Structures are given as structure tokens and as C-alpha cells.
Amino acid sequence: MAITVSRPKLNWSERLYLPAILGGMAITFGHLKNMLLGRTKVTMQYPEQKWDSQMPDHYRGAPALVKDEGGRVRCVACQLCEFICPPRAIRIVPGEIPLGERFAKVEKYPEKFDIDMIRCIYCGMCEEVCPEQAIFLRKDYAITGYTRAEMVHDKEKLIEIGGVMHGLVLKWNEKK
Amino acid sequence: MPNDSQPQLVNVQIDDVWHQFPKGTRLIEACEQAGSYVPRYCYHKKLSSPGNCRMCLIEMGMPKMGPDRKPILGPDGKPEINWMPRPQISCATDVSEGLGVRTISPLVEECRRGVMEFLLINHPLDCPICDQAGECRLQEFSVEYGRQDSRFLEHKVKKPKNVVLGPRVTLDDERCILCSRCIRFCKEIAHDDVLGFVDRGSHTTLTAHPGKRLENNYSLNTVDICPVGALTSSDFRFKMRVWFLKETNSFCTSCATGCNTIIGTREDVIYRQTPRENDAVNSTWMCDYGRLNFAYLERDRRLLEPMVRTENKLQPATWPHAIASAATQLKPYVGWQTAILASGRMTNEELWLAGRLAESLGVTLIDIVPRTGEADDILLSADRNPNTNGARLLRLASGSGTVLQQIKEAVWSGQIQALITLGENPLRCGITPEYLARLPVYVVLDLLANDATAQASVVLPSLGFAEKRGSMINGKGRLQRLNRAVRGPGEARDDWEILRDLVQAISGGNSESHARSGRLDTIEDVFRQMSEAVPEFAGLTLSRISDLGVQVLNGDGKPGNSAPEKMREREPEKQPQ
Ligand code: SF4
Ligand code: SF4
Ligand code: SF4
Ligand code: SF4
Numbered sequence: 001m002a003i004t005v006s007r008p009k010l011n012w013s014e015r016l017y018l019p020a021i022l023g024g025m026a027i028t029f030g031h032l033k034n035m036l037l038g039r040t041k042v043t044m045q046y047p048e049q050k051w052d053s054q055m056p057d058h059y060r061g062a063p064a065l066v067k068d069e070g071g072r073v074r075c076v077a078c079q080l081c082e083f084i085c086p087p088r089a090i091r092i093v094p095g096e097i098p099l100g101e102r103f104a105k106v107e108k109y110p111e112k113f114d115i116d117m118i119r120c121i122y123c124g125m126c127e128e129v130c131p132e133q134a135i136f137l138r139k140d141y142a143i144t145g146y147t148r149a150e151m152v153h154d155k156e157k158l159i160e161i162g163g164v165m166h167g168l169v170l171k172w173n174e175k176k
Numbered sequence: 177m178p179n180d181s182q183p184q185l186v187n188v189q190i191d192d193v194w195h196q197f198p199k200g201t202r203l204i205e206a207c208e209q210a211g212s213y214v215p216r217y218c219y220h221k222k223l224s225s226p227g228n229c230r231m232c233l234i235e236m237g238m239p240k241m242g243p244d245r246k247p248i249l250g251p252d253g254k255p256e257i258n259w260m261p262r263p264q265i266s267c268a269t270d271v272s273e274g275l276g277v278r279t280i281s282p283l284v285e286e287c288r289r290g291v292m293e294f295l296l297i298n299h300p301l302d303c304p305i306c307d308q309a310g311e312c313r314l315q316e317f318s319v320e321y322g323r324q325d326s327r328f329l330e331h332k333v334k335k336p337k338n339v340v341l342g343p344r345v346t347l348d349d350e351r352c353i354l355c356s357r358c359i360r361f362c363k364e365i366a367h368d369d370v371l372g373f374v375d376r377g378s379h380t381t382l383t384a385h386p387g388k389r390l391e392n393n394y395s396l397n398t399v400d401i402c403p404v405g406a407l408t409s410s411d412f413r414f415k416m417r418v419w420f421l422k423e424t425n426s427f428c429t430s431c432a433t434g435c436n437t438i439i440g441t442r443e444d445v446i447y448r449q450t451p452r453e454n455d456a457v458n459s460t461w462m463c464d465y466g467r468l469n470f471a472y473l474e475r476d477r478r479l480l481e482p483m484v485r486t487e488n489k490l491q492p493a494t495w496p497h498a499i500a501s502a503a504t505q506l507k508p509y510v511g512w513q514t515a516i517l518a519s520g521r522m523t524n525e526e527l528w529l530a531g532r533l534a535e536s537l538g539v540t541l542i543d544i545v546p547r548t549g550e551a552d553d554i555l556l557s558a559d560r561n562p563n564t565n566g567a568r569l570l571r572l573a574s575g576s577g578t579v580l581q582q583i584k585e586a587v588w589s590g591q592i593q594a595l596i597t598l599g600e601n602p603l604r605c606g607i608t609p610e611y612l613a614r615l616p617v618y619v620v621l622d623l624l625a626n627d628a629t630a631q632a633s634v635v636l637p638s639l640g641f642a643e644k645r646g647s648m649i650n651g652k653g654r655l656q657r658l659n660r661a662v663r664g665p666g667e668a669r670d671d672w673e674i675l676r677d678l679v680q681a682i683s684g685g686n687s688e689s690h691a692r693s694g695r696l697d698t699i700e701d702v703f704r705q706m707s708e709a710v711p712e713f714a715g716l717t718l719s720r721i722s723d724l725g726v727q728v729l730n731g732d733g734k735p736g737n738s739a740p741e742k743m744r745e746r747e748p749e750k751q752p753q
């Protein structure tokens with residue numbers, strides 16, 4: 001059912017408009033005064049200037065695969081992040097680590113790991129669900145590309161963004 | 177033993193409610209039927225019960241007996257129960273008159289928590305890399321009865337990992353919870369006693385007997401029944417997590433047994449086939465040969481587009497062009513100049529339309545190519561065609577192979593000018609490339625390219641068993657339905673649609689059957705048309721065939737529909753308590 005909203009009734013001073021104009025001018029001159037006194041904030045000239053140094057630790061930028069101190073890419077291709085990711089941005093092809101390789105004890109690794117950054121909504125669910133502390137949202141936020149294909153981060157790119165993380169649980173040690 | 181037709185019923189109290197069960201029912205099954213599922217690891221209803229995991233502990237009691245050896249009745253007129261002070265296992269006891277059971281009580285829950293804690297003491301933190309995760313009983317029950325943390329401070333016992341037990345099974349001993357299901361399966365069902373435990377206590381390890389391998393044709397069933405991820409299928413290992421798999425009920429088309437299956441797929445890729453319980457067909461098992469026989473659907477030599485021979489070369493064509501070309505090439509020949517080689521791998525609907533195709537061309541030389549192998553006395557049948565019975569019922573199979581011989585000779589002598597092969601390679605019945613070279617017209621409907629398709633005049637690419645719907649009749653006369661699990665590749669089309677279009681192109685859409693039963697828009701219409709002509713299918717529709725199938729012929733494939741004998745199963749051994 002349509003609801004009729006009645007227009008407000010203006011009294012004579014409001015119909016004059018002058019008080020409102022003067023109120024607006026007061027704000028404008030207030031800003032002018034603050035600027036002259038150097039008390040105002042100014043626009044940051046991105047991308048020449050960046051605020052990276054002030055970024056908080058909990059900032060959620062691009063998800064990436066991290067290595068631990070031992071140089072192992074920590075992901076074991078459990079595909080939980082692929083399952084949880086709300087926009088289904090993640091695609092993993094699991095593989096088996098051949099016997100005799102350095103990390104053969106872990107048995108499983110991601111042969112392919114793609115995150116479609118056009119789909120990713122930076123929600124952080126992948127980081128939260130990962131049982132291996134392998135995927136983290138880093139501080140990279142300027143994710144650009146000329147084609148859709150460029151916007152898909154493959155395993156190499158993810159490892160490059162991820163870098164090395166210290167202080168994680170080293171579960172696949174000798175005693176496991 | 178009670179008479180089978182009238183099993184004696186006994187009264188059992190489960191969680192304060194009285195139920196009736198036939199005598200001989202296993203207590204753990206009775207509880208499940210009453211809606212109180214008792215967690216279990218070692219018990220499997222098709223195997224003997226050793227009672228070694230202790231997960232199924234419950235509280236049990238017998239009726240209180242008065243001095244006159246009669247049960248004392250409570251105020252509700254039911255016997256009063258004398259509860260035993262200690263818990264009992266429910267998997268090795270049968271129900272008896274007046275038995276009382278508590279599946280939910282502080283004592284029972286405490287027992288389950290205790291068993292879980294002990295099982296997890298030496299269990300590795302493998303879930304992220306373990307194929308069983310998502311369908312693991314240990315995970316499931318530890319959600320219900322597990323602890324958040326571990327009180328075990330010592331080092332876990334190390335056991336062998338990644339042990340190749342046989343060509344198709346890989347074992348991770350650290351994950352094994354020593355339930356012995358796999359050992360019992362090998363002994364009791366596969367009759368190949370190869371597995372056993374060595375060492376004692378926490379060091380007990382599952383292994384194959386020295387010099388033996390788990391390589392029998394039923395080895396992958398051990399992977400299915402292993403409640404944890406200790407036994408894994410080398411084929412499926414690390415391929416896909418189970419929670420991504422879409423499950424489609426189907427059946428195996430690798431032999432006439434037709435074991436019921438679940439096809440696990442993700443985005444049109446088949447990852448695995450597992451058996452589905454059907455006591456009239458396969459119990460809960462299937463053979464490895466049938467289980468792994470699906471890779472051919474994704475082969476490189478799959479036919480992906482229709483082709484027509486122009487200027488002596490097979491050229492890709494559109495579907496309407498290919499069908500029209502096949503029809504115009506076939507039409508000039510009279511019935512005795514044409515032969516059809518059908519297949520026992522076709523569904524009833526396709527065979528029915530093949531029959532209509534033969535009618536419209538006046539063909540009498542039509543047969544299926546027999547396919548045989550060695551049978552075992554478990555499931556695998558000597559007849560490797562899944563639908564020989566359907567072809568016989570629809571009168572497309574001679575059975576003796578004489579028609580095949582006739583076709584072969586007539587091709588050589590030049591009497592046959594046009595040959596149609598439906599899902600069958602003529603090279604299999606001795607019609608070699610030299611024979612094919614004599615044919616002016618050779619129409620092929622098939623899945624895979626081979627030496628014969630290279631010589632075709634028209635190639636019509638069709639679908640495999642997991643890509644289509646349809647029904648077949650297994651060796652014991654049971655009508656079962658295939659369901660579509662994945663979409664076909666490329667431009668391949670459903671076989672029945674190709675055959676329908678071909679029949680219509682040849683008879684101009686005015687054939688007698690067309691007039692009789694109207695349009696064939698869906699495969700349901702084909703089944704309906706068939707059921708009007710075949711008394712065995714009367715009253716059925718394709719959708720009405722249950723997931724467990726319908727008996728339409730006798731166990732020996734003859735008319736009638738008495739259920740066949742069940743798969744030979746060993747009576748589970750009773751263990752003394
Ligand atoms: S941050 Fe969210 S949307 Fe992006 S990949 Fe992770 S789970 Fe998916
Ligand atoms: S959840 Fe972690 S370990 Fe699992 S696939 Fe994703 S990144 Fe890899
Ligand atoms: S067997 Fe079950 S509990 Fe053990 S690692 Fe595998 S999924 Fe996890
Ligand atoms: S391998 Fe599996 S089925 Fe065999 S004893 Fe161990 S847990 Fe049981």
C-alpha cells in the first residue's frame with residue numbers, strides 16, 4: 001500500500017533560506033580558519049604517498065601462502081579453504097609429494113593453487129579455517145591487472161606474496 | 177531355528193521403551209532400528225563380530241525372576257529389569273525376551289569417552305592429509321565423545337606410513353585403530369586370508385602376511401569398510417576431498433551382476449565409485465575391476481563430435497547433417513542388405529529403439545556381441561555384458577552367436593551393403609578392417625575412436641554409463657536404473673536421442689510406432705512405449721524403478737519374478753561372551 005508522506009510545512013524564516021545559508025557559511029569559514037591555523041587533515045596523494053607504515057596488524061589484504069622457517073610451503077592441500085571460501089575464489093589441485101623428497105613425510109601438497117582475486121572478498125575465512133597455518137591475509141591491497149587471467153594468483157604468486165612466517169606451530173616435526 | 181516365514185518376536189526394552197524384534201537380531205542392530213544408534217568401529221553387519229573395539233558398550237539387564245522362575249512384572253505389566261553393574265558390548269549379543277538396554281546413560285557416555293581417549297592417544301594429526309576426513313568414524317565420534325585437549329604427554333608410537341599393501345591399496349598404520357574389519361573381510365568374504373596383526377599392545381601393527389600381498393579382486397572393499405583412513409585406495413588417494421563429491425546412485429556396468437554403486441563426481445569429473453548396499457544384488461561389496469572401470473569415459477580417444485565421410489575423409493559435421501546423411505545412405509538398401517550389430521552394454525531403452533531402427537529398415541540380421549570372462553564365486557559374472565537379459569527380452573540377442581557368424585559371412589560375400597554398429601567394435605567379432613572395406617555404408621554409434629570408427633561413413637558419438645539415464649536387467653533378472661552423474665563431453669549425445677532421430681529420419685516421422693505411441697520427447701516416453709509392448713515392464717515407469725531395482729525375471733533370467741538367491745554370505749560367527 002502506498003504511503004503518502006506529507007511535505008513539511010515551512011515557517012516564514014525557513015522560507016527566507018537566509019538562516020540556512022549563513023549556517024553553511026559558518027562551517028565553511030570554520031574550515032578555512034582551521035586550515036590557516038594548520039589544524040586540518042589533508043588528502044593523501046595516493047599512489048605517490050601510501051599509508052602502508054600505519055597499516056594495522058589485523059589488516060586484511062590479499063590471501064597468500066606462507067613458508068615456515070624450514071622453507072616448507074605449509075599448505076598440505078586439505079582443501080578446507082576451498083570449501084569455506086564464500087565466493088569460491090580458491091581452486092586447488094592436490095598432489096602427492098614423491099618419496100625421497102625433503103618433505104616427503106608430509107605426503108600431500110598443492111600441485112596447483114589458484115585464487116581468483118576478482119572473486120576474493122578479503123573475508124579472511126580461509127585464514128581462519130586453515131588447520132596448518134598456511135594461508136594468511138597479508139597487507140597487499142593494490143591488486144590490479146589488465147586481464148582476468150592476470151587477476152588469478154597462482155601458486156608461485158601466492159608464495160611470493162606470502163613470504164616466510166616465523167613462530168608457527170611446527171607440526172610435521174620428527175616427533176609428530 | 178525359528179521358521180523363516182514367521183520369525184518369533186521377542187520384547188526388548190531400549191531406553192525405557194519396549195520394542196519387538198525377530199529372534200536372532202543383533203542387539204546393536206535392534207538399537208539402531210529403535211532409533212538409538214550405538215557408535216561402533218569393529219562391528220560390520222556383513223562380517224563376524226569379534227567385539228574388540230569396545231565402542232559399542234551399553235548398559236544391559238535381564239528380567240528379574242521370581243522364585244517361580246517367572247519374570248516379576250512391574251506396575252505397567254512389563255517385566256522389571258535387573259541391571260548388570262558393568263557395561264556390555266552390544267555387537268556380539270542377540271536380543272532375548274525381556275532384555276533391557278540403556279544406550280544413553282552417564283555410565284555409557286563415560287565408557288565412550290574413555291574408549292575415544294585411548295584410541296586417540298597414538299593417533300596422528302593427519303586429518304588435513306587423510307582421505308577419510310569427512311567420512312571418518314573417528315572424527316565423527318570424537319565430535320561427540322572426544323576431548324578438546326590431550327592428556328597424553330609421552331611420545332606417540334611411530335608406525336609405518338605409506339605402506340603399499342597391494343596394487344590398489346595403500347596402508348597408513350598410524351591411523352589404524354585395530355578394528356580387524358579388513359582382516360575379517362579378506363578371510364570371510366574374499367576368501368584370501370592375507371592380512372593380520374603383528375606385535376602387541378600399543379605397538380600392534382596391521383600388515384600383510386610375509387610374502388603375501390592384498391591383491392585379490394575385492395581388495396578395495398577393505399578401504400570402504402575401514403572406519404578410519406588407514407586403508408586408502410591408491411587410485412583415489414589425494415585426488416579429491418570427499419565433501420566435494422556429488423553422489424549419484426547407479427550400478428556397475430562391467431558385468432551382468434550389476435553391483436549397486438554410488439558414483440562420486442565433482443564438476444563433471446568422476447573421482448570414484450563405491451558399492452551401495454543391495455542385498456538382492458551385491459550385499460555391500462563390489463569387485464575392484466568394476467569399481468575402477470570408469471577411466472575410459474575420460475580417455476583422449478573419446479569421440480567428441482559427429483563426423484561424416486566426405487571426399488573419402490571423415491569430416492566433422494553438425495548433428496542434423498550427420499543424422500540426415502546416415503539416413504540417406506541407409507535408405508537405398510533393402511532389409512537383407514543391412515545388418516545391425518547391437519551391444520549388451522546398451523540400456524533397454526536404447527535396445528528398444530535399435531529394434532525400431534531394425535523395423536524401419538526391415539533388418540533381420542541383428543545381434544549383440546557376447547563378452548565373456550572368468551567368473552568367481554563371489555560377485556563377478558562370466559557374462560561381462562551388463563544387459564544380456566534385456567537384449568534377450570527385447571529379442572535382439574540370438575544367444576548362440578549364429579547370427580553374428582551370418583553377419584560376418586554376409587559382409588564378406590557382399591550381400592550386406594550397409595552395417596550399423598551400436599556401441600560395439602566389429603573387430604571384436606572378427607569383422608576386420610578388410611571386411612569393413614567391402615561395405616559401401618558403415619554407420620557407427622560409439623564412445624571411443626578405434627580402428628573400426630576410422631573406416632566409418634558416419635560417426636555418431638554417444639554417452640557412457642555414467643552420463644545417461646536408462647535401465648538394464650542384470651543376470652539375475654533385476655531391472656535397475658542408471659542415473660546421470662556427469663554430463664557427456666563435447667557434442668556427444670544421448671544414445672536414445674540419436675537412435676530416435678535416426679528412426680525418424682528414415683521413416684519420415686510416420687512410422688507405425690510413432691503413430692502408435694506419440695512423440696518420444698524424453699527417455700520416459702521410450703520406456704512407456706516399451707512397457708506397452710513388453711509385459712515384463714507393464715505398470716512400470718523409468719522413474720518408478722526404485723534405487724534397489726525391481727525383479728522382472730526369475731533368477732535364471734526366465735520369465736517370472738521370484739527373487740533370486742541372495743549373494744552367498746557367511747553366517748557371522750558367534751563369539752562366546
Ligand atoms: S579471503 Fe575470503 S574470499 Fe578471499 S580467498 Fe579467502 S576465503 Fe575466499
Ligand atoms: S586450508 Fe590451509 S592447508 Fe588446507 S588447502 Fe587451504 S591453505 Fe592449504
Ligand atoms: S583416520 Fe580420521 S581421525 Fe585419523 S587422521 Fe584420518 S580423518 Fe583424521
Ligand atoms: S586398517 Fe582399518 S579396517 Fe583394518 S584393522 Fe585398521 S582400522 Fe580396522
Ligand code: FES
Pocket residue numbers: 215216217218219226227228229230231232233265266267268
Ligand atoms: S563394535 Fe567393536 S566391540 Fe562392539
